[in-house]
Amino acid sequence: MTSSARTGGTQYLETLLGYNAHRAALTLVDGFTQSMAPFALRTVDFSVLSVIHHQPGVTSRQLCQQLFVLPPNMVVILRQLEERGLIERHPHPTDRRAIGLSLSTEGMRLIETAEQKAFAADLNASSSLSATERKTLARLLQKIYLHTRSKIPAAP
Numbered sequence: 001m002t003s004s005a006r007t008g009g010t011q012y013l014e015t016l017l018g019y020n021a022h023r024a025a026l027t028l029v030d031g032f033t034q035s036m037a038p039f040a041l042r043t044v045d046f047s048v049l050s051v052i053h054h055q056p057g058v059t060s061r062q063l064c065q066q067l068f069v070l071p072p073n074m075v076v077i078l079r080q081l082e083e084r085g086l087i088e089r090h091p092h093p094t095d096r097r098a099i100g101l102s103l104s105t106e107g108m109r110l111i112e113t114a115e116q117k118a119f120a121a122d123l124n125a126s127s128s129l130s131a132t133e134r135k136t137l138a139r140l141l142q143k144i145y146l147h148t149r150s151k152i153p154a155a156p
Contacts, residue, residue, distance in 0.1 A: 021141070028125045035121035039114050044069065046118065048077055049103065049111040052087060057100035059092060086110060 013019040029043070036046055047067050052058055058066075064074050078101070081087045086107035092098035103111060126134050 031121040031125040035117040039110055052101050052103055053111045056102045059098045
């Protein structure tokens with residue numbers, strides 16, 4: 001059997017990082033999405049809650065920069081999370097013009113459980129990798145997107 005017949009003609013595609021990253025992302029995102037369904041969280045909702053969890057007092061502007069979300073979209077996301085009772089807004093301790101974000105008690109309970117489920121989904125989807133390989137893969141992927149992010153001009 002030729003290599004082409006064995007791979008279904010994808011042997012060239014499999015030499016491309018983007019193709020492989022996309023295929024892997026489909027697997028990872030599917031597992032993540034399923035694990036977040038009981039919490040009614042989209043990827044962006046989970047990301048916002050997780051950053052607020054690990055950085056209490058973060059501002060919406062900082063969230064936009066960290067998560068690459070446009071400010072008008074962040075306004076909607078934060079409003080929805082606040083309406084669900086998951087986040088609270090407080091005056092920022094050092095900047096009178098800014099509002100800091102924190103998790104409500106319910107938001108804290110939800111994200112702690114959701115983060116455990118997300119981690120389990122990641123482990124399940126990457127079960128063919130060792131712990132060292134997972135760390136290496138995460139580091140290499142971050143290297144790609146952080147390098148690319150530094151080339152994108154900041155919004156005014």
